[in-house]
Amino acid sequence: MDKSVIKFSHCNKDIYCFFVPEECPECGVSFSGRRLEDAPISIPNPFTNGHKVPCSFLVAPTEGTLLGDFDGGSDLHTGITNTKGVVYNYTKTGVRKDNIGWEKCISVPLVQPDMYNLLNQWDQYLEKFSSAEMWDPLCQKFDEEKHNCYNYTLAFINCVLAAQGKRSLSKEEFTQSFVVPRIKRASKYRMLCEEISQNYFYIVDSPLKEQDDANSE
Known part of the structure; x- marks a missing residue:
């Protein structure tokens, strides 16, 4: 790759x-x-180093390398990067903050370079959102169907949209518009x-x- x-x-x-x-x-x-x-x-190579794409939505397989395991049948994991490339992702142990491990993944940029106000508040938004009770494993258990890493990332994206006065995106809308096209290119x-x-x-x-x-x- x-x-x-x-x-x-x-x-x-x-x-x-x-x-x-x-x-x-x-x-x-x-x-x-x-x-x-x-x-x-x-x-163009559709795979990227997630730690070098700040303020982005990331998709990677749960195990193995993206090129070898991204075959449409692998379990996928999602995360959100802060402005420094740290990947916030929700797991069974709660929200993790990874400095490594997302070097080969698919990314969806979420912030335009000229959106200075949002960029300045992005890390604060992400940290506050991730500290909420609903992502605390002692209060709300991880569920592969209803309360998982994808729900976490999409909920954060919709919180940011709400702060901007924009309408939220359904899981189907976001998946079909932003995720599926990139997965097809990657495949x-x-x-x-x-x-x-x-x-x-x-x-x-x-x-x-x-x-x-x-x-x-």
């Missing part, structure tokens, strides 16, 4: 790899002295990395090729 996935097009194929080869893996034509149909582009990127690691390349018909085939039918 530390390698960059590169995409380039040749002979009506989109070719994904970690480096541009000297010849086309599909047709064998040498690239020496030739121009590719399109300049190679780098596919696709994971698949690309696996295919390239095993076969050196991942090759598919380019959209233009598919469109030409459809028009000819």
Whole structure:
């Protein structure tokens, strides 16, 4: 996952790899002295170091590495970063404050850089919210269905929205709008990395090729 996935097009194929080869893996034509149909582009890595993205919502698997275990079937854990990258997350033992352990995860930025008032109060909001009785394991037990890490993070987000005079988001709204699209990108990127690691390349018909085939039918 530390390698960059590169995409380039040749002979009506989109070719994904970690480096541009000297010849086309599909047709064998040498690239020496030739121009590719399109300049190679780098596919953005959807995984990030959560401790370097302040004021963000984070998603990571409960165990293992994100690339190896983020397969759509793994249990996921969520957290919120403060302005210094400390990850506040709710567990069976209450709210934890992690300085390490979230180096490879998916993030959703929650604050724009120009929202100075919110940035100045973010850590105070997060600390006060996390100290509430409902997150104290002695007062309210962790429940995997109804009182869990996702409820904690979403409740905090809605508290911030309320402080700004904005409407709250339902679990379905937030999940479908902000979480699912990023998980899909992460799953696709994971698949690309696996295919390239095993076969050196991942090759598919380019959209233009598919469109030409459809028009000819």
